[in-house]
Amino acid sequence: MQSTNPATGEQLATYEEDDAVDVEEKLALSMDAYADWRDRPIRERETLLANAGSVLRENKRRYAELMVREMGKPISQAIAEVEKSAWACDHYAEYASAYLSEEHYPSPPGTEVKTVHDPLGPVLAVMPWNYPFWQVIRFAAPYLTAGNVGLLKHASNVPGTALVLEEVFTEAGYPEGVFQTLMIGSSQVEDVLADDRVKAATLTGSGPAGRAVAETAGKHLKKTVLELGGSxxxxxxxxxxxxxxxxxxxxxxxxxxxxxxxxxxxxxxxxxxxxxxxxxxxxxxxxxxxxxxxxxxxxxxxxxxxxxxxxxxxxxxxxxxxxxxxxxxxxxxxxxxxxxxxxxxxxxxxxxxxxxxxxxxxxxxxxxxxxxxxxxxxxxxxxxxxxxxxxxxxxxxxxxxxxxxxxxxxxxNELTKSDPRVPFGGINDSGYGRELSETGIKEFVNRKTVWIQ
The missing domain is CATH 3.40.309.10 (Aldehyde Dehydrogenase; Chain A, domain 2)
Incomplete structure (x- = not known):
């Protein structure tokens, strides 16, 4: 897996792809991590996410320069992308517990009826190169804080960025296996998604890629969120x-x-x-x-x-x-x-x-x-x-x-944009489901009804 500077054509680095053994080890680790992570108090998960926002800010110049080298984004826009990613961390660090609070309903005297929001497990994220930090953080910030664990399959032209994103969560203090990068090609996505340990998937990318993920997920009755192209x-x-x-x-x-x-x-x-x-x-x-x-x-x-x-x-x-x-x-x-x-x-x-x-x-x-x-x-x-x-x-x-x-x-009177405070997503060939805000964090949870007699 290679990264190339699009401004010069210079080859930057070569990275080893994960083989079948590597993928199996990471899937096993994700399950081990999930067993503990799902039971961590949400306030603790919020604190770690706030740490991730701090890591992003402390290293924003280095991360921005990596984006510039791998996919050509102007440096000022790359810095702004890292800052926006940190903002998403701030948002969910502050509001995740409120978004996922129990919902109570009318019930007979002496009973209690409510909805609780339980995590699903390992979630696969297939992410694009165009906003290589923001796309990943807007997946990870809500879904990890909800108690899921993340498996990132990033675009093949930004492998350095994919590994650095794993570093962000490690430096923030996340337990091993809560966020992992899979260094795999697109041809391996179907097998990973079909694995029983992977419970859901989100993809931002092209229509054909979205249809392929939706087909595999549908075959295995797994929830997906797709953000595809636009005009x-x-x-x-x-x-x-x-x-x-x-x-x-x-x-x-x-x-x-x-x-x-x-x-x-x-x-x-x-x-x-x-x-x-x-x-x-x-x-x-x-x-x-x-x-x-x-x-x-x-x-x-x-x-x-x-x-x-x-x-x-x-x-x-x-x-x-x-x-x-x-x-x-x-x-x-x-x-x-x-x-x-x-x-x-x-x-x-x-x-x-x-x-x-x-x-x-x-x-x-x-x-x-x-x-x-x-x-x-x-x-x-x-x-x-x-x-x-x-x-x-x-x-x-x-x-x-x-x-x-x-x-x-x-x-x-404003340009179309994504913002962690409001739901984001499309219809028709632009995909389905919503990211961000309260709506987004609830896409990958089990909205469980609990009746206590």
Missing amino acids: DPFIVLDDADLEAAVETGVQARTQNGGQSCIAAKRFLVHEAVYDEYVDRLVDAFEALVVGDPTDEATDVGPQADAALMADLQEQVQASVDAGATLLTGGEPLDRDGAFYPPTVLSDVPSGCPVDSEETFGPVAAVYEVADEQEAVTLANDSRFGLGASIWTEDRERGEQLARDIESGAVYV
């Missing part, structure tokens, strides 16, 4: 604050090199402001600094992998061939590394790749709409349903339209 609409209405909608739209499309499931991908702009908005958007895209991700001044680093960049370029070129107009960008930059420029396409034909597929890179497709109803119709004309963003100065109008959008989340 989020970013709706700009005629009464929007254009300056704010441009500034946030650029961030929503290009942060993390545009490699985000909840990035703004389809910009649906009211005809009354379309020309001005698109001109401003193109100017802002062209002003972004594309370059060395270790430089604090860089806005957009390399794509995480040359092959992924080639796929993105194929989507853009096929869309142009189908009739889309290229307003800026559109070709890999002529330099070492997997650098792709911020790109804007207009006159996007229905069904072309940038319209119907997820584009995992800094490519914005812009559409002119006659009114808010056409915007909603186009927004919902997608097999995905992860998030959406609506821009209007009329908050009541925005809230009403938000109810008409078919997605797991809608943000009015």
Whole structure:
């Protein structure tokens, strides 16, 4: 298993994969750890999670630099990711016991009836490379604190990060085996998930990967939470604050090199402001600094992998061939590394790749709409349903339209984001289940009814 710097093409390190014996030992250890961990008082588990948040903050520069080297995220964004991960630890360290408190119900005199929230056991997490710390911490923080133990199968291009995440929990004082990294390839996931000791799984990734995990889990009647791809609409209405909608739209499309499931991908702009908005958007895209991700001044680093960049370029070129107009960008930059420029396409034909597929890179497709109803119709004309963003100065109008959008989340006058205080997840081909908040921590617990006569 190798890690490669996408900014230079330099091979960074080689890691030994776990063989069948290694995997068996880790599964056995997870069960041993669970037998004790599930009975630890939740306040103790919360204290350890707070420790993990401290470990993240104390080492944030080192962790951020590792992310930069392995997947190309600009250093300022990498530091922010570690800080956000620490925030998730803080949140569950403070609120997990309240989220999982007993729920009492009316019952006959002399009886007590309640729901308690028991852990399930070892939970497998199949996590992506694009937010290699945040994705893992948003899995581990709630589910470990609920009393489960974690088995991480991280993306194969961030093996160093996968091992460091195990280090975070060790340094925080977690017992051995409560959080382990499986250094395995995707082909081994099915066997691990099918093992009787693994009780549930969560995956963030592609549609095919999600379907494979769901199929295996369904065959064995195991709970899953899937967060898959997205093609989020970013709706700009005629009464929007254009300056704010441009500034946030650029961030929503290009942060993390545009490699985000909840990035703004389809910009649906009211005809009354379309020309001005698109001109401003193109100017802002062209002003972004594309370059060395270790430089604090860089806005957009390399794509995480040359092959992924080639796929993105194929989507853009096929869309142009189908009739889309290229307003800026559109070709890999002529330099070492997997650098792709911020790109804007207009006159996007229905069904072309940038319209119907997820584009995992800094490519914005812009559409002119006659009114808010056409915007909603186009927004919902997608097999995905992860998030959406609506821009209007009329908050009541925005809230009403938000109810008409078919997605797991809608943000009015804000970019779509994940936040430990609110549930996160999608519908349709964007997956099912919810992460974060009280809803998320209860996905992998047994909501047990206890009747005491």
